Amino acid sequence: MDARTSNATEIDSRPINNLLRRLSAADFALLAPHVMVESTAANELLYSPGDDVQVVHFPCGPSLATFLVPNEDGRDVETILVGREGAVGGIVSEGYLPAYTRICVKFGGPFARIHVSKLEAAKQRSPSLRHVFARYADCMLAQIFQSTACNAIHSIEQRTAKWMLAAMERTGDESSVPLTHEQLATLLGVGRSYASRVLQSFKAEGVLDTRRGSILVRNREGLRLRACLCNEAVKMHFEEVLRGVYPTEEREAG
Amino acid sequence: MDARTSNATEIDSRPINNLLRRLSAADFALLAPHVMVESTAANELLYSPGDDVQVVHFPCGPSLATFLVPNEDGRDVETILVGREGAVGGIVSEGYLPAYTRICVKFGGPFARIHVSKLEAAKQRSPSLRHVFARYADCMLAQIFQSTACNAIHSIEQRTAKWMLAAMERTGDESSVPLTHEQLATLLGVGRSYASRVLQSFKAEGVLDTRRGSILVRNREGLRLRACLCNEAVKMHFEEVLRGVYPTEEREAG
DNA sequence: TCAGGTCTGTCCACTTGTGCACACAGGACC
DNA sequence: GGTCCTGTGTGCACAAGTGGACAGACCTGA
Numbered sequence: 001m002d003a004r005t006s007n008a009t010e011i012d013s014r015p016i017n018n019l020l021r022r023l024s025a026a027d028f029a030l031l032a033p034h035v036m037v038e039s040t041a042a043n044e045l046l047y048s049p050g051d052d053v054q055v056v057h058f059p060c061g062p063s064l065a066t067f068l069v070p071n072e073d074g075r076d077v078e079t080i081l082v083g084r085e086g087a088v089g090g091i092v093s094e095g096y097l098p099a100y101t102r103i104c105v106k107f108g109g110p111f112a113r114i115h116v117s118k119l120e121a122a123k124q125r126s127p128s129l130r131h132v133f134a135r136y137a138d139c140m141l142a143q144i145f146q147s148t149a150c151n152a153i154h155s156i157e158q159r160t161a162k163w164m165l166a167a168m169e170r171t172g173d174e175s176s177v178p179l180t181h182e183q184l185a186t187l188l189g190v191g192r193s194y195a196s197r198v199l200q201s202f203k204a205e206g207v208l209d210t211r212r213g214s215i216l217v218r219n220r221e222g223l224r225l226r227a228c229l230c231n232e233a234v235k236m237h238f239e240e241v242l243r244g245v246y247p248t249e250e251r252e253a254g
Numbered sequence: 255m256d257a258r259t260s261n262a263t264e265i266d267s268r269p270i271n272n273l274l275r276r277l278s279a280a281d282f283a284l285l286a287p288h289v290m291v292e293s294t295a296a297n298e299l300l301y302s303p304g305d306d307v308q309v310v311h312f313p314c315g316p317s318l319a320t321f322l323v324p325n326e327d328g329r330d331v332e333t334i335l336v337g338r339e340g341a342v343g344g345i346v347s348e349g350y351l352p353a354y355t356r357i358c359v360k361f362g363g364p365f366a367r368i369h370v371s372k373l374e375a376a377k378q379r380s381p382s383l384r385h386v387f388a389r390y391a392d393c394m395l396a397q398i399f400q401s402t403a404c405n406a407i408h409s410i411e412q413r414t415a416k417w418m419l420a421a422m423e424r425t426g427d428e429s430s431v432p433l434t435h436e437q438l439a440t441l442l443g444v445g446r447s448y449a450s451r452v453l454q455s456f457k458a459e460g461v462l463d464t465r466r467g468s469i470l471v472r473n474r475e476g477l478r479l480r481a482c483l484c485n486e487a488v489k490m491h492f493e494e495v496l497r498g499v500y501p502t503e504e505r506e507a508g
Numbered sequence: 509t510c511a512g513g514t515c516t517g518t519c520c521a522c523t524t525g526t527g528c529a530c531a532c533a534g535g536a537c538c
Numbered sequence: 539g540g541t542c543c544t545g546t547g548t549g550c551a552c553a554a555g556t557g558g559a560c561a562g563a564c565c566t567g568a
Contacts, residue, residue: 155524156524156525157524191525191526191527191528193527193528194526194527212533212534212535
């Protein structure tokens with residue numbers, strides 16, 4: 001929270017985060033004095049279970065955060081991805097409650113931050129601002145519901161393809177995802193050898209290529225054909241709920 | 255919404271729902287004029303995807319609601335159970351948004367209902383009331399996160415035991431759960447024959463017994479040993495977050 | 509009391525995913 | 539140029555879960 005401050009008041013200097021960019025000028029002005037942007041590295045923890053949630057983090061540009069649920073055997077389970085379409089920390093709880101999940105930076109980059117108390121104060125002053133955040137909270141909820149269903153019934157192959165597409169949409173990188181097989185396996189909650197095998201089958205079909213530490217996408221449409229429709233379902237909800245807040249060309253979810 | 259009204263002002267005549275029972279007298283008084291209690295049958299739909307969410311439903315006594323995520327192939331996936339520890343509809347979204355999931359009455363019984371606009375108006379007048387609902391929203395979120403992780407890594411056997419325990423805790427019925435194998439299979443997102451086999455293995459171990467249309471619990475502790483710890487994790491979060499709102503002996507979750 | 513519908517138990521062949529093991533490849537560092 | 543470490547490809551035996559099939563049990567209603 002002590003990096004360079006960016007108290008932007010003009011649209012073009014706003015952080016590259018859809019939630020912040022699409023606020024009315026008046027609403028953004030309420031937040032601007034309290035918003036700070038700083039760079040964050042991959043694997044940095046934003047919250048751990050039990051932490052007091054006091055700061056809202058907005059991934060900007062290619063930054064990506066993920067919610068991890070700790071498990072009794074020590075291995076965390078990844079649930080949802082949040083990129084520049086949203087924010088993490090105190091969105092539903094409104095802060096000052098112990099965090100339930102671990103929130104971790106998946107892909108590093110800039111994050112805009114604001115103290116929960118400042119955001120809540122601004123919401124008190126502006127019903128439209130409160131409304132935007134309530135709507136986003138609902139979208140995030142939809143994302144988690146979909147993820148629950150997805151984990152229950154979709155195959156690892158479908159979920160692998162889904163995850164790759166969701167990550168690419170958020171980071172803007174159309175050709176590569178910086179992930180080892182081990183990391184992919186962990187985030188899908190499967191064994192490493194099976195994850196390798198799924199990637200191998202995609203490779204055989206010309207959809208992807210593997211490099212040490214990253215996965216290259218050769219055929220995005222092929223990936224889409226192999227993914228479940230969970231991303232699309234959530235995206236439609238984002239569009240419907242945040243219509244007027246997000247313009248059509250910037251909608252992103254999954 | 256047109257059944258007999260129960261404008262209770264005294265604690266003892268409040269609906270048997272923890273969220274409502276544990277409000278301060280002043281906070282409950284704000285809601286009471288708008289609360290109606292009516293009976294609901296199993297399988298009744300409270301919301302379907304796309305519906306305008308305008309009424310908050312509080313399961314009372316043994317009533318149980320469930321959130322279903324529709325799937326491309328037509329079979330819904332059950333996600334979380336909500337009983338008298340909570341409420342469904344507009345908890346996170348604050349209403350007037352299209353519902354993302356289907357919300358269905360799993361076990362029938364009384365539900366208290368209040369219009370979202372009345373609840374939101376009361377929240378505007380009472381920060382403590384707003385606070386209780388924000389806290390409950392956070393608990394519900396934790397429940398869904400845990401469910402996502404559970405579906406990713408726990409076996410059908412563990413999840414079957416977990417579900418049975420969660421249902422029993424909420425309904426108060428310690429010995430039986432009214433469910434066919436088919437229904438159990440559907441809510442776990444697995445095939446019927448496999449669900450039967452799991453029940454059969456529990457039966458062989460003396461944990462439960464099967465009847466046509468219901469499952470009898472013979473050894474609750476045995477069930478607990480075979481369940482994952484997801485229920486307990488969520489219960490702890492409920493207890494921590496709603497401490498002071500819910501007394502210890504009434505905490506329930508899962 | 510018989511018929512018909514639903515629910516239950518079980519069989520089987522099959523697919524998906526596990527967990528371990530091991531050889532080898534790609535970089536990084538000296 | 540070698541060393542070491544991490545990451546990758548693959549083989550294998552096994553466990554978990556699928557989906558269709560079918561006989562029999564239970565309940566209800568005529």
